[in-house]
Amino acid sequence: MNRPSSSRIGALIAAQRRAQRLRLRIAAATGAIVAVAATCLLGLSGWFITSAALAGVAGSAAVQAFNYMVPSATIRLLAILRTGARYIERVSGHEAALKALARLRPQLFDALASAPPSRALALASGEASARLVQDVDAVQTLFVRLSAPWALGAGAASAALVAGLASPWAGALLLASMALCAAGALLIARRLAAPAGQAVQIAVGRLKDRLAALEAVSPELKAYGLDRWAATQAAEAAADLDQAQVALTQAGGWMAAWQAVVTGAAVAAVVPATLGASLPLTALAALAAVMGVESVAGLVGALQQNGAAEEAARRLEALPSALHPNRAPVSVAPTLVLQADGAALHPPARLGLIGPSGAGKTTLIERLIGLRDAQPGEARLGDIDVADLTPEDRRPLFAYAAQDVRLIDGTVRENLLLAGPADDDALWRALDDAALAERLRADPAGLDARIGPNGERLSGGERRRLGLARAYLRPAAWLVLDEPTEGLDPATEAQVLKALDRRLKQAGQGLILVSHRSAPTQLCDRTIRVEGVGEDGRVGLAPARRLTPA
Template sequence: MSRPASSHPVELARPTAPVRRVLRLGTLSAVVAALSGLLLLGVSGWFLTGAAIAGASGLLAVQAFNYLIPSAAIRLLAILRTVSRYGERMLSHKAALTAMADLRSRLFRLLAVQDTRHAPDVSAGEASARLIGDIESLEDLIVRQPTRPGSLAAALAGVALATLSGWLPALLLAGLLVVFPFAVTALSRRLTAAPARVAAEALGELRARYVDMAQARAEIAAYGLVETVLDELAEPLARLDAARQALFRAEAGVAAFQLLYGALAAIAVLATASGGPALAALGLLAATAAIEALAAISRTALRQARVEEGLHRLESLLDLAEPPLPTAPSAPLLAAPLRLGTHDFSPGSHIALLGTSGSGKTLALEAMAGLRASTAPIWIDGMPLAECAEESLRGQFALSAQDAPLLAGSIADNLRLARPGITEDAMHAALTVTCLDERIARLPAGLDTLLGEDGAPLSGGERKRLSLARALLAERPWLLLDEPTEGLDGATERELVRRLGDWLKSTGTGLVLVSHRPHPLSLAQHSLPIDALTRA
């Protein structure tokens, strides 16, 4: 069941108890700020008008006019408004940032724990756009949430002050205040719905493209494709600019409507006031302040369409099932026998999948690792691969992929991904097997050397060997290797194959290998053409 786009952002983000406490404090500060601001304006208008009338009446009237108490009240209200407004801004932003961080963490967890064989096909760029841009669209509403009670309190106080200038102006102001939220919301929706949708789609598309293209920035520069890439981005950029211009025009139109509405309220109060000039001035300024206090509603209405578009784009992620976090097995799992097509292999077997490029060898390895749905007849311990739980596949297979993905972190951080509790001695032992120990030892920071998002400063062959070391540290019953010696010179390749063979014999680990180079194939006891597997 999809989540409605009108879900409250705080409910959507599931704020923790500390966030709710911060929001309550922010709401209290907003109420104090709104009331003190309205009283400041009303008392100031009354005081200035009264002082002017007293001055025009002569010296005795001036001497009889008490200006000490009103001036002290004005100063107190000014200080109170400034402090409470600062508190409201600080607390509301703190609550918003914390709630957004919680929501991003929850969505990232939802994506991370999905069975990749059945999860939605979301690219890195699209995931980044959802986790950053779409969630940011909700932030404004959370920031403004404490201002709503403050706006309501200020509006009610404005009506109360207007009664000092007569019941009729107070009733007129109350009627105008009731109509204002509905009028400004309808106007905002009419002006912003279409451009907000276009802006959300264009911005999401741009974020996704930027992330995906950033991963290929070296190739883009090397092949002189910068201008081509910029041309591809021109169209969504133009759509985004046009939509933002429409939103800015809508904001200006709503601001003009609010200004005219405030002027109408002031004129209505002034024309019907009956309590004298000073109280008429108080009522006029109270009416203006009450309309201004409801500006938070108009600002929220202006952004509502944008928020709803962000919610709509997040729905597919929010509705994902939330399985428990995967846990590493407390003890090594027993090795399961494999059946590839019509061929049965006992635990500890060493198998080479043979075939031309693009014939499906990598797909078969990734299917066994649980990364994608299987397109070949494969059984694990007598169970079809498609029916195996992702957790059981994770417990049986450790994959060293052809593209050797690494995290932006230290070398040790990347090795610790294999399983909990890995010691430095174990890391060094795995690096020795993969002929990477001397290279890491020469680095000034050793295992603490930080890697960039592309694995720098390691070369391509070194990144593959680091990925292989990580797979060895996982201590799974089966090791899946995809082109493990690609990019290596002949001497390093021969030494790696020798050390890896010794490691396989000493540990009894099974092997499923894909390689177009002949030397690694010497590790295999069995050779299986991928065509025989796919025909079964």
């Protein structure tokens, strides 16, 4: 079976193969035992049944002389050996694959998260999900099927030897039949299974991308009565996936049919080659031929999945990654200087960014904290231009609550712990400061209350406050809030801002606040007006204005 040619993914897979070497060797060894035991079991069973039948025909004297104890005991031993070895092979092979994927998936996610923003954000969320889930799952065949060549080799050798007991020509013809079966399966795999497997992986990515895009705007689709249109869009993407899966299944059917044809031809060739041998040995050779060709089935299964595995590896290789993965982190001072007036701001300073909608306020802070590529000369951290710092160097300085809150389909606790480790007391304090604790204490599940996909069981204001509580839990020099009280009623807004003021004083954090509302900006001692993004891509800023905090 082919290995992925991609250098980065190939290196990661090779590293996991080395880490799971013992389990993979156990799977290969037991796979070989299964093939040998299955071939000998069927061959010996055919010999035993035929011999017993002939002894019965020969009369009572032959029956009394026939030794049935040793063959029957051997058959039982081979059956137990095959069953036990198959169990060990499956457990070892799948355990190795699952452990490898459990380590591979976080490595790929970390590479994507630390990639340059212009590349990482260019990948749609649905497509990224498909690559980190379905494509990584498809790669597991590169681990599970490693035992197939060993099983094939052991099966071929044992089948040829068993058939050779009847006639050397029978063993040679059986080996030729097995080679023919493998060659035909390889040809079908290349012509039919590989393109179909590649199409399946691509279609899965397109379907998840389409579904993620539609889900993100589901309220608008319902509001404008576009439910049927959305369902049609999803059905078209699903139809493409169904068509690819049908093609892959048909390829598997052709491979199975080819194997059946070769099995019949192998038996038809082996039986005449045993001319002159006893009937029990002929039966032994015929059934050995069946099991010999059957031992190719593992390789056939691997070939059927090869196209999907190769396409998955190619798609994973295309995932963005860090430009300098082994680069040592740079120590950056939390002093912030914006080009508007050159004033150095140190925590616990509080800066408000104001301006009309679409002026570039969110763009500016996303460039600052490393979610977008920064423009040279726009800002400095310490004495270093932000554009000269990697996102990994900048992000530890900032705790960010975005205007568009993203939540996972899990519990309140799981969403909060994305910020980092924290005990329940810290979680409740953050929820208290976000004016959300009372709502959750009324829920019997408390912190373990499920919020649904992207927090659909919460209101818009509750989702925003849960994102705010999550930002509170991240220890950082600067707390960056983008419209934190948008959509809140005046009483709740006042409660949130009072708790925010108290929390900032206690933690000594600096604040960078974006808001259209006047109440939040009263917490700031300095504001800068954002005037828009120029033709050169730089965000225009007006000189800072000092305020007297409320």
